[in-house]
Amino acid sequence: MGLTLTEKILKAHLVEGELIRGNEIGIRIDQTLTQDSTGTMAYLQFEAMDIDTVRTKCSVAYIDHNMLQQGFENADDHKYIQTVAYKHGIYFSKPGNGICHQVHVERFGIPGQTLLGSDSHTPTGGGIGMIAIGAGGLDVAVAMGGGTYYITMPHVVNIELTGKLRPFVSAKDIILEVLRRLSVKGGVGKVIEYTGEGIKHLTVPERATITNMGAELGATTSIFPSDEVTERFLKAQDRAEVFTKLMPDNDAAYDEKIVIHLDELEPLVALPHSPDLVKAVKEVAGQKVDQIAIGSCTNGSYLDLMRVAKILKGKTIHPEVSLVISPGSKQVLTMLAQNGALADLVAAGARILESGCGPCIGMGQAPATDAVSLRTFNRNFKGRCGTTSASVYLVSPETAAVSALTGVLTSPLENGDLDIAVEMPQTFVVNDNMVIKPSEHPETVEVVRGPNIKPFPLNTVLETCEGKVLIKVGDNITTDHIMPSNASLLPFRSNVPYLANFCLAPCDLEFPKRAIEQGGGMIVGGDNYGQGSSREHAALAPLQLGIKAVITKSFARMHKANLINSGILPLVFENPKDYETIEVMDELEIPEVKKQVAGKERLTVINKTKNLTYTVKLEVSDRERKMLLLGGKINRIKELAKR
Numbered sequence: 169m170g171l172t173l174t175e176k177i178l179k180a181h182l183v184e185g186e187l188i189r190g191n192e193i194g195i196r197i198d199q200t201l202t203q204d205s206t207g208t209m210a211y212l213q214f215e216a217m218d219i220d221t222v223r224t225k226c227s228v229a230y231i232d233h234n235m236l237q238q239g240f241e242n243a244d245d246h247k248y249i250q251t252v253a254y255k256h257g258i259y260f261s262k263p264g265n266g267i268c269h270q271v272h273v274e275r276f277g278i279p280g281q282t283l284l285g286s287d288s289h290t291p292t293g294g295g296i297g298m299i300a301i302g303a304g305g306l307d308v309a310v311a312m313g314g315g316t317y318y319i320t321m322p323h324v325v326n327i328e329l330t331g332k333l334r335p336f337v338s339a340k341d342i343i344l345e346v347l348r349r350l351s352v353k354g355g356v357g358k359v360i361e362y363t364g365e366g367i368k369h370l371t372v373p374e375r376a377t378i379t380n381m382g383a384e385l386g387a388t389t390s391i392f393p394s395d396e397v398t399e400r401f402l403k404a405q406d407r408a409e410v411f412t413k414l415m416p417d418n419d420a421a422y423d424e425k426i427v428i429h430l431d432e433l434e435p436l437v438a439l440p441h442s443p444d445l446v447k448a449v450k451e452v453a454g455q456k457v458d459q460i461a462i463g464s465c466t467n468g469s470y471l472d473l474m475r476v477a478k479i480l481k482g483k484t485i486h487p488e489v490s491l492v493i494s495p496g497s498k499q500v501l502t503m504l505a506q507n508g509a510l511a512d513l514v515a516a517g518a519r520i521l522e523s524g525c526g527p528c529i530g531m532g533q534a535p536a537t538d539a540v541s542l543r544t545f546n547r548n549f550k551g552r553c554g555t556t557s558a559s560v561y562l563v564s565p566e567t568a569a570v571s572a573l574t575g576v577l578t579s580p581l582e583n584g585d586l587d588i589a590v591e592m593p594q595t596f597v598v599n600d601n602m603v604i605k606p607s608e609h610p611e612t613v614e615v616v617r618g619p620n621i622k623p624f625p626l627n628t629v630l631e632t633c634e635g636k637v638l639i640k641v642g643d644n645i646t647t648d649h650i651m652p653s654n655a656s657l658l659p660f661r662s663n664v665p666y667l668a669n670f671c672l673a674p675c676d677l678e679f680p681k682r683a684i685e686q687g688g689g690m691i692v693g694g695d696n697y698g699q700g701s702s703r704e705h706a707a708l709a710p711l712q713l714g715i716k717a718v719i720t721k722s723f724a725r726m727h728k729a730n731l732i733n734s735g736i737l738p739l740v741f742e743n744p745k746d747y748e749t750i751e752v753m754d755e756l757e758i759p760e761v762k763k764q765v766a767g768k769e770r771l772t773v774i775n776k777t778k779n780l781t782y783t784v785k786l787e788v789s790d791r792e793r794k795m796l797l798l799g800g801k802i803n804r805i806k807e808l809a810k811r
């Protein structure tokens with residue numbers, strides 16, 4: 169039986185495990201990317217590994233998320249990222265150069281390579297034939313240090329595209345159709361692999377629109393083959409030398425197969441507040457629209473904006489609509505400026521924003537109260553746009569542009585006689601002067617750390633484990649309880665010592681103070697402790713406060729993994745009733761902890777205050793056990809790097 173393209177690339181990068189569905193496999197990462205919102209922490213983690221230069225083939229630090237500089241915090245982060253990148257062999261893409269995923273496909277992506285990015289839309293790189301996966305900052309830091317990345321071997325779903333899209337129906341409508349069929353959970357544990365005659369008619373930026381929004385399916389990633397279309401794109405980007413032809417085998421065995429006939433598709437829209445609430449535009453046509461935003465890593469390409477410019481040329485935006493456009497990259501903006509399309513957009517009444525994420529991440533352009541906003545972006549969760557009462561509809565650039573003229577949600581098919589065909593340029597304008605190459609003399613580079621940049625907390629090798637119970641909480645404690653992330657705390661994501669002052673404060677305001685006074689200790693929790701997000705800070709803040717172990721009735725999976733990464737023991741009561749016997753300030757000890765952790769799944773804990781003995785479970789893999797003994801993932805990578 170032949171191999172899928174996914175299997176071929178994973179096989180070529182396999183470091184540990186076997187390509188058996190559901191098994192854990194370790195793969196080598198060729199490229200990494202970070203954006204500023206997650207990057208600051210990723211680079212602090214990388215620095216903590218004491219590795220001089222990144223060990224990837226190419227690592228790039230982008231600034232695209234938090235571009236507003238209303239205080240010193242974001243600017244401090246940008247300066248830190250720029251200098252840390254310069255010192256450690258990382259390319260730096262300046263603010264204004266564009267959105268990480270778009271620029272990465274244009275200037276750095278290489279077919280057949282693996283890319284790990286600290287942003288959930290990293291799968292955009294699948295448009296150019298990469299296995300591109302979004303991950304936490306620590307995973308990306310580890311990959312930069314040459315560490316293996318572990319995933320569960322995914323199932324591979326084949327989506328065969330047949331036929332050709334009609335004018336005014338676009339790549340966005342293809343991925344909305346996939347979301348309509350599979351839902352936001354339909355891709356979990358899967359890679360979506362696109363094949364079929366229909367892909368020949370899709371350019372790389374259009375393929376990237378589809379793989380980008382594959383993230384909304386919950387998929388590990390999505391991928392297109394690398395074919396003559398990819399070759400033409402790379403040639404036009406003056407990067408023909410990185411092209412490799414990559415196809416699945418003819419007899420590849422897929423776990424599922426879906427067929428989409430492109431010529432039958434029509435313009436689609438995702439209704440508030442989920443990307444899979446998809447309907448035909450004609451079914452919702454007539455809905456009054458207040459704001460329209462075009463751009464983002466999903467639809468900010470040259471082709472997207474040229475089509476918009478053609479629709480708007482010589483016309484005027486509806487008086488009650490505010491239209492904002494953020495080009496995906498400096499390259500796109502330059503080309504629009506040079507060929508006059510930018511003038512057409514401005515003349516029609518569009519507001520042009522800088523090349524960055526902007527409104528997609530709620531950085532400006534929050535809609536009015538109860539407003540309807542039509543966006544070409546990938547997410548429409550309640551409140552993400554900055555206004556909780558607003559309703560965000562997700563559409564293609566063509567639907568957005570036509571609706572900007574009418575003031576109501578309008579199917580672009582109504583403009584059927586307008587010619588909006590845009591050819592892929594033979595050559596893109598290539599000017600990488602906003603990409604700073606790594607220093608040739610890194611030893612002379614000083615990393616600039618503004619007051620908001622504090623060292624990453626690092627655990628020590630596990631020797632002893634004793635201390636007081638500093639807090640006892642109930643069931644279903646979320647990562648939001650453990651490390652609140654409100655607007656006033658967000659700018660301090662690179663300042664764990666400051667954030668730690670708010671750790672578990674929603675449960676007990678005095679906890680951080682008590683932990684500092686006691687020089688650390690333990691946390692006791694109920695069922696499902698740490699549910700919610702994958703927020704690393706929910707493990708880093710307790711680490712900063714000296715927490716050595718968390719003993720609960722059960723853990724949420726991602727938080728448990730983050731505790732292990734931080735070298736904090738995640739222990740579960742064998743007898744849940746033992747929970748009742750523990751009180752705050754009880755003195756606990758895990759005797760001979762090193763020996764117990766190294767060899768056993770059941771550990772003994774002594775409650776010295778109550779003169780009781782408990783049995784707790786430590787359910788971890790061998791790899792995780794090693795991490796715990798060394799005091800966390802970073803220490804483990806440091807050790808591996810020395811070998």
Ligand code: F3S
Nearest residue numbers: 289464465525528529
């Ligand atoms: Fe930026 Fe929005 Fe994409 S925040 S990376 S444009 S999903």
